[in-house]
Amino acid sequence: MATIKEIADKAGVSITTVSRILNFDAALSVTDTTRARVLRIAEELDYTPRRKKAGRTSKKIAVLQWHSAAQELNDLYYLQIQNAIERSALMMGYSLNYVTITDFEKGVNKSFSGIIALGKYDHDEILNIADKGLPIVFVGQNSLVYGFDSITSDFVSPVQWIIDHFQEAGINDIGLLIGQEATSAGRHLIKDTRLKAFETFGQEAGVYDPARIFVGEFTPTSGYDLMNQAIAQLGDELPHAFIVGNDAMAVGVIRALREHNLAVPGRVSLISFNDVAVARYTTPKLSTVHAYTDLMGSGALHLLRKRIADPERVPQQLNFATKLILRKSSK
Template sequence: MGTIYDLAKITGFSITTVSKALNNYKDVSEKTRAKILQAAAEMDYLPNAHAQSLSTKKSWAIGVMFSEANEVGMKHPFFNGIIESFRHATEEHGYDLIFASRNLRNRDMSYLEHFKHRAVDGIVVICSDRMDEQVQELMQSDIPIVVVDMDSANCSVVYSDNTEGARMAVNYLYELGHRHIAHIAGDSSIDAGAARVKGYELAMQTLDLPIHPGYLVNAGFFSVEEGKQAMEKLLQLASPPTAVFVAGDQMAIGAIEAVHEHGLRVPEDISIIGYDDIEMIKYITPKLTTIRQDTDEIGEAAAELLIEQMTAKERRTERRVIPVTLIERASCAPVKK
């Protein structure tokens, strides 16, 4: 492959000139630039990124902190859509993504430390747990950063319009004639969870609908199993709801399972609307009606906010909230008379 020295030797120019030719400086003649470029092509020359980063203090790398919750990592059906879109968007600007391990040789270190070690130009955190110390540390650092699916006053963030989404869901059920509408909620330590219960409560209030005791059940961290258990509780109730807005598709899947196991049908006996629009819900029975989060849009917005900061080489604080849409499928029906 060779270095810039070899290139200098071959072409007879100094390494300074070679470097300039390679980097399109204007103070090198077209003729010599052409010679150098050709020689570079012939010897398959490629600049060494480490050397470049070392002297320019720019690494063209973005550190990714991904959800570590219950070992899902990149398998997370919602987050992986975001990261994929983020990757595409940043790629076009020449950035690489680096998934850092938390272990530097023997010693283990924090994400922030590792990112500093790697000298990344920016950080994206896709991890909904705001209590995570690691996340806190990252948000307080001075490296350009964007955090997804979480709110914060002192760094750039992008997330879906969760309260509006919740409102849409409740209104939709209302228009189908439902008046007994429950909510299976995500834990409010997670912003998205909290925002959706807020939206639910707001919508109910606006529609002048009471939230019956037991109609708001916290199902924790968005898993199928937790959704199922939450639905069990609703089904136990003296007067169970006729419709339920579930704060996440995976929980909704669990909820449907619970309904089925009780010998009831969705949507005939009970309507269910989810949140996220993950891939698999198109294939379950019934196909799940849900509030769709636009992962493409979220990823792109995140990329945009981060790239801005990285090119300006300064931290900024901007909030971007992405609109959601209701996707009508087959899990909701008019209330039965």
Template sequence: MKGSTLKDVAREADVSVASASRVMNGIGTVTEDVRARVLEAAERLRYVPHWGARSLVTSRTNTVGLLLPDIYGEFFSEIIRGVDIAARARDLHLLVSGSHGDLAEAAAVIESMSGRVDGLLVMSPVASAGDLPVTVPLVTIGGRPDGSERCAIGVDNFAGACTAVRHLAANGCRRLAHISGPAENLDAQERFRGFAATASEVDPGAELRVREGDFTEEGGHRAMAALLDRADRPDGVFVANDMMAAGAILAIKEAGLAVPEDVAVIGFDDIPLARFTSPPLSTLRVGVCELGKQALEMLVSAIEAGDASEVEGIVISPQLVVRESSKRGTNTN
């Protein structure tokens, strides 16, 4: 069955098509009487706006793009969930794609979204906003949150890593180790920097025990197994994200050791999975879903302002969440 058109709505409301268009698109001015008649007619006729035609009138697509380095795993799922919740509340559509950490692929995805979105949310841990071919308002997620970048939302990874290491030390760990993210990842670099700075305070002059991971459970498992093979086996491990921490806990158990009695573990992000590992995982809470919501709200502000430089950036300070994986005694600081 053919749906109603804007012309049908105008006829039903006894107004011009131009007046009906102004009401349905929210542009221009009409009297309250005309607005009420058009909306009532649209409801009676079950009129559904044609978004393609509407975008020609408003110069808006009512769609935003979200570009992530990957779409696998709970972290990215939570980011998408947060953005989607905020977008739906504003009647916005969402296009999601992954760049797989490749700058050329990210550029290609952004180009493919050109003309289809009003703005872009981009998490590109290997690039800054200036490296991307963007012609619409852009909000970057992650990267270097020094507080100076406009229209960006980031995490204080360095401070979070320092908190994690100090927590392990306060719980009696002295042979500290770190399972890092990929070397080229900006967030991973800051978490490593925080680990290195604080570990040297706990164990001055000691060699840094570090294994690089890839932010997956398998990567964490491999890295932890390698650390356990060392003569100076660590008794406390700061893992750069919760996914790898879950793999690390499994590797410790497979080696016949106990968490946290033999090796204490702390992760980063506080994804939903962290509460359900065995034992439950201590971590640094970022509020991933909320981060996605905040990023979308920031993008809407940039779109409405028409100038991303007018929107101030946000830096999130991770909060320590203590669970059983790091409790070696009574100190839980």
């Protein structure tokens, strides 16, 4: 794990600035460019690259981005995947062009070898992407139903692991703080797989209570607001443990608990998702579910290359396992 000083030196900013960025301090006045540079460096320094030579070709791949640049700074999961795609593209000799759904029509043409679509898209959007007639891999949603290759992470099994872990620690009042996503155009809301899993596994374990579920966005501000809402509504009945949708939300959750003098994990244990670099710099350090975004990024390139070589190949869906990492925010 890189130190804050190492990140600061490489980013050309102060240690204090790095610390406040890694803790999503909304009062910090820095540009999105600086914020993005610090977060990207934190991820890069935490990654041990495989030693491979870069390829010699220069075929173009269009990377369709679901989130805006500003949204990526709050939900770092897709930024991690994007970084991994960039590393793999360099090794394989591909150049990347980033496009959004709004500039997709004009930005992508037959000069591209293929498309990697990050995020979640509805039926009409997928048909529009497919109209380009290029090989496609979707990353972040299972697109087999539409006949396309896809890459996902297993976010279902960890919910069972977390419930089991909390119960083994003697905690049976467990809450969930989760985000509500929509497809790129915002026409369809998506029920998160972790919420579905919590309903199923929570009922089986006898810990499910809808009053302990709070739904917002996958951002630090939303985590902060949702925890304050939970504290206000539940009072002394506030659960002794929460599953949190992602690490960014958990940063806001910790801040809200600290303001209410509720100790983590003394009073409330937290386990979040993704294991972005930020999780190692919180106080206390976050227990979290590690998503193998490096494998997702490289897997997307490998699937796309196979699709380019054999357009008639049977579509595949690669669902990568995840890993529960216990640190200091949970008992």
